[in-house]
Amino acid sequence: MRFFFFHLMPYADLDPDYDKIHPSSWVTLPNSYYDPAKGAALYHRYLDELEYAAELGFEGVGVNEHHQNAYGLMPCPNVFAGMLVRKIPDTAKIAVLGRALPVLANPLSVAEEFAVLDNITRGRLITGFVRGIGAEYHSLAVNPTESHERFHEAHDLVIAAWTQPGPFPWEGKYYHFPHVNLWPRVYQQPHPPVWIPSQGSRETIEFAADSARRYTYLQTAAPAATLFKTMQSYRDEAERQGYQASPDQLGWSIKIYVAETDAIAREEAKPHIESFANKFLRMPQEMLLPPGYTSMASMKGLIQSRKTITSGYRTMEQMLEQGTFICGSPQTVIEQLAEYQRRGGFNIVMAGLHFGTLPHALTMKNIEIFARDVMPALKSAVPGHMPRAAAE
Template identity: 40%
Template sequence: MKFIFMNLMPYRDLPENFEKDYESVYISIPRTLYDPVKGHEMYNDYIEQYELAIDLGFDAVGVNEHHSNGYGMMPSPNIIAGTLARKVKDSEKACLLILGNSLALYNPPIRVAEEFGMLDVITGGRLIAGFPVGTSMDTNYAYGVSPAELRPRYYEAHDLIKKAWTTDEVFHFNGKYNQLRYVNVWPRTHQSPHPPIWIPGGGASIETWDWVAENDYNYSYLSFYGHKFAQDKFDKFWARRLEKGYDMNPYKTSFVQLICISETDAKAQEEYEEHINYFFEKSFHVSPRYAEAPGYRSPRSVAAGMRSQYGSEGAGAQLRKGLNWQQLIEQGFIIAGSPESVRDQLKEASKKLHVGNIIALLNHGSMPHELACKNIELMAKEVMPHLRDMWDEQWPVTNWPEIQLNKNKEVMK
């Protein structure tokens, strides 16, 4: 089992009644609510948390891209990745997961190929390249990309980057959205032919699953509704892979889970409950009118997504009913408790979902720096060592940089 520490970098000081007084944490959130002095402290706290995770032996640290929001203060994941690159280089095994750059937002997309190349070289071949389409809020509303063009732009950008990474000669590219007379990306990536590619997604698109399998990529399911909500998605994902003749290697997938650990179950609730509530009530406060631009996905997918988030029986509706701490655990939104409780919950969830990579969210909402560090340390010392060998006898590790694959072979010996 592989463990990735990811920090959304939330703004942790939104007003007490934010969800009642303001329309949305995305797109229309007033800039006047942002205090740069507090932001300075938060950014540096979050970078320290990443550095702690590297020191404590996480397999990777992950960053991602969001815009115009108070949910995650990382409009440029590559800047944060750059601050961590040398720390990753000097670590025993840590890799750098950029989950990722929203390809359709880069003009031209070879900017992604160049910056990922830089980071891969700086880290000595420890980069994992994430290529998300990006949420509708980030891409259509914040950055103004037409929903009808988003996915064609994404696929064209993907093809351009792959060709730039795998072609030694200077070439020209004449696409619908990108016309380049000279493509010659310097520096070339440290890994050959290129870093492992992971595709983050938040839906259940058969087309995406097939495309990921055909390209031998990792599919990363990013949902903050927890492992029980994800069960149906993973069941369908694995059924589709088998239908298309692909294997069931759990390292072909990864999954995001909110985790809270303390000395006892009761103390976990005492320490984390207010911050989890902040996350779901404030950081997750998104107006329905910004959730999905028409044309972002197929009508069927949009309808399913809206039912899930805003329908009376969906996961979003369950949250808005005001679930208490125990209900959040029982329904899988969070995994929480003593180290032993968390180990049991996480092992059960991983087995049921059949995933080999856990992206652990250990900093939630308004959580203070000291508590986040405690959560990271308990995860590394009291949980991860007990779950690492879950799949070792059954499946080889795939879709990781060579340094991690070699490390895994050493452990198995």
């Protein structure tokens, strides 16, 4: 099992009572709730946590991109990657998971920034591409009905800019460049690894598993049952495309809290994981699912499932039950990760060891115990052969 430490950088000092007045911590939550002095301290603290994880032997550290909300304070993930790359050990990778291509004005500048990071790290960069959360189409006023098309065209443009000799023209529907000619070129050949974080849409799995791409698919924010299903879908799609997917093409982004005992872990984690689920993730349907963000059929399904899943407060116990959170002693966490790996067949764990309002001391303790007592025990754990029949 390969381990990365992932940070979302929420505005942990958010007044938890904001939701008595405002529907969400996204899009329209007034930024008067943000205190720059507290925010600055949080940024330094979070960067310390990322650096600490890299020192303790995680394969790499991960950052991502969100816009105009209290949920994640990294509108410019490559800036954060840039701050980290010369601080972390030169064996640690940096994963930017990912850039929200359709909501950005110019995908070519994303290709450029990634190429710079790839050079500076001498090839320790992992890139990622996403469409962005539905709310970001509200925040950045990008048409959600163009989301899929823009994503695909921007992705193709970035890959072409990395792999084809420049200059060449790009003649797309949304992006048109007479001269694509990246300086610098990418360091890794043919291009840096691309990982695709997703909540598990059919379209995205097919895109990532395509035999020409074979991108690592990273399941995010989903119950274990969904994880097993999407992992199997990826393997099935690979097989359909005529190859066998490696476990390194499959990853899970999961929030984890480990402490001395199960009881301590649960007690320490509870208020903070519940703040994550109920305060930072809080979003009305109209915000999360703008029209056209998914196909009509998926949208209908999502609207229905959201009505049943997210009505009311979500407790830690529910999250543990669903498998959207792992929490316990090192032994418990080791056993659960091994079991999830056995059933999911993934080899990459993007460990969210900070969440919601988890304070610095507990975050550092979580990182430390995880690196010391969990990772070594699972380092050599590999998923067994996962034939089709293994799927339930």
